[in-house]
Amino acid sequence: MxxxxxxxxxxxxxxxxxxxxxxxxxxxxxxxxxxxxxxxxxxxxxxxxxxxxxxxxxxxxxxxxxxxxxxxxxxxxxxxxxxxxxxxxxxxxxxxxxxxxxxxxxxxxxxxxxxxxxxxxxxxxxxxxxxxxxxxxxxxxxxxxxxxxxxxxxxxxxxxxxxxxADPFFLHPLVERRPAGPAGPVVRFVGVGNLLRWKNWLLVIEALAALPGSARCRLQFHHWGPLPNSPESAAYLDELRDCTRRLGLENICRFQGFAPSIEAVLAAA
CATH class of the missing domain: 3.40.50.2000 (Glycogen Phosphorylase B;)
Known part of the structure; x- marks a missing residue:
C-alpha cells in the first residue's frame, strides 16, 4: 500500500x-x-x-x-x-x-x-x-x-x-530517581512541542508564579521544541521570555529550542 x-x-x-x-x-x-x-x-x-x-x-x-x-x-x-x-x-x-x-x-x-x-x-x-x-x-x-x-x-x-x-518510549525507563539535595528534592519537568500560541505554554509560567516561594524554588521547567518560521511564533517566544523575566522566573523556567533527542530530554527530567 x-x-x-x-x-x-x-x-x-x-x-x-x-x-x-x-x-x-x-x-x-x-x-x-x-x-x-x-x-x-x-x-x-x-x-x-x-x-x-x-x-x-x-x-x-x-x-x-x-x-x-x-x-x-x-x-x-x-x-x-x-x-x-x-x-x-x-x-x-x-x-x-x-x-x-x-x-x-x-x-x-x-x-x-x-x-x-x-x-x-x-x-x-x-x-x-x-x-x-x-x-x-x-x-x-x-x-x-x-x-x-x-x-x-x-x-x-x-x-x-x-x-x-512512540512505542520506543515504553521499552526502557526514561527517568531515574536522583538523591535529594540538602534543601530537598528538585522537581525537574519538561515540555516538548512547537512554540505555538494555541499550545498555551504561558499557563506553565503563570502556574509557577502562583506557587509559594518555598515550593517554587524546588521546581525547574525547561521547554524543548522548534520555533516555527512565522512572525506570530517569534512574537510569542518574545512574550514568553518577557513574562518569565517580569515574574522573576529566569532561573527555573527556560526555553531551550530544538531538541535533537526527545529521549535525552525526558531522561534529564
Whole structure:
C-alpha cells in the first residue's frame, strides 16, 4: 500500500512529521510505503529519513489564511499531475494548510481522503463543513478536540484516537530517581512541542508564579521544541521570555529550542 501524506511542511520540525515517521516504522513490516508531500523549501534534518515529493505551493502553516487557501488551490493542479505520474492508494492530509485541499478532493474529485486534524483552530466553520462531506474521513486526536469543533462522535466519518506516544518510549525507563539535595528534592519537568500560541505554554509560567516561594524554588521547567518560521511564533517566544523575566522566573523556567533527542530530554527530567 502506498500512502501520500499531504503536509506542505517548509522545515523538518513539529509533531506531524514525527507521527509520519512513527507510522513508517510501525507499518514497514506490512509493506506500506509512506510518501510525504512537502513544500519545495523543505530540508530534512531528522531521522529516520522519509521519502518526499515536492510542491511549489502547498503550505503547512501561515498566519495569512488567504495564502493558505490560494496555495492549496494551486497545489490541487500539482497534485493532479503527480497522481497521473504515480499511483497511490491513500491520500492522507494533515492540519491547516491541507484543509482546503481536502475539501476540494472530497467535493470536486469525489475522492476519498483521510484528514487528520492536529490543531485547535479559532475558525471552525470549514473544518465542520469538510467533515460532513461524504468522501472525507476526519480524524481528531482527543474527545476534547471533537467538542472544540462541535463534531459528534457518532458521525460516520469522524474518528477519535488517543494521544500518540512512540512505542520506543515504553521499552526502557526514561527517568531515574536522583538523591535529594540538602534543601530537598528538585522537581525537574519538561515540555516538548512547537512554540505555538494555541499550545498555551504561558499557563506553565503563570502556574509557577502562583506557587509559594518555598515550593517554587524546588521546581525547574525547561521547554524543548522548534520555533516555527512565522512572525506570530517569534512574537510569542518574545512574550514568553518577557513574562518569565517580569515574574522573576529566569532561573527555573527556560526555553531551550530544538531538541535533537526527545529521549535525552525526558531522561534529564
Amino acid at each position: 502506498k500512502i501520500l501524506h499531504l503536509v506542505g511542511a517548509q522545515d523538518d520540525s513539529g509533531g506531524i512529521l514525527d507521527v509520519i515517521r512513527s507510522l513508517q516504522s510501525a507499518t514497514a513490516a506490512q509493506g506500506c510505503q509512506h510518501l510525504v508531500w512537502v513544500n519545495q523549501a523543505y530540508h530534512e534534518t531528522r531521522r529516520p529519513a522519509l521519502t518526499y515529493r515536492y510542491s511549489r505551493y502547498l503550505l503547512a502553516e501561515s498566519p495569512n489564511h488567504l495564502r493558505l487557501l490560494f496555495g492549496a488551490c494551486r497545489a490541487l493542479i500539482e497534485l493532479r499531475r503527480l497522481l497521473r505520474q504515480e499511483r497511490v492508494d491513500v491520500l492522507h492530509a494533515h492540519s491547516r494548510g491541507a484543509l482546503p485541499l481536502t475539501a476540494a478532493l472530497a467535493v470536486l474529485w469525489r475522492r476519498n481522503v483521510l484528514f487528520t486534524n492536529h490543531a485547535y483552530a479559532r475558525r471552525v466553520g470549514l473544518y465542520r463543513w469538510t467533515a460532513r462531506r461524504r468522501h472525507c474521513h476526519t480524524v481528531l486526536l482527543t474527545p476534547n478536540m471533537a467538542r472544540h469543533y462541535r463534531l459528534p462522535l457518532t458521525a460516520p466519518n469522524v474518528h477519535v484516537i488517543s494521544p500518540c506516544v
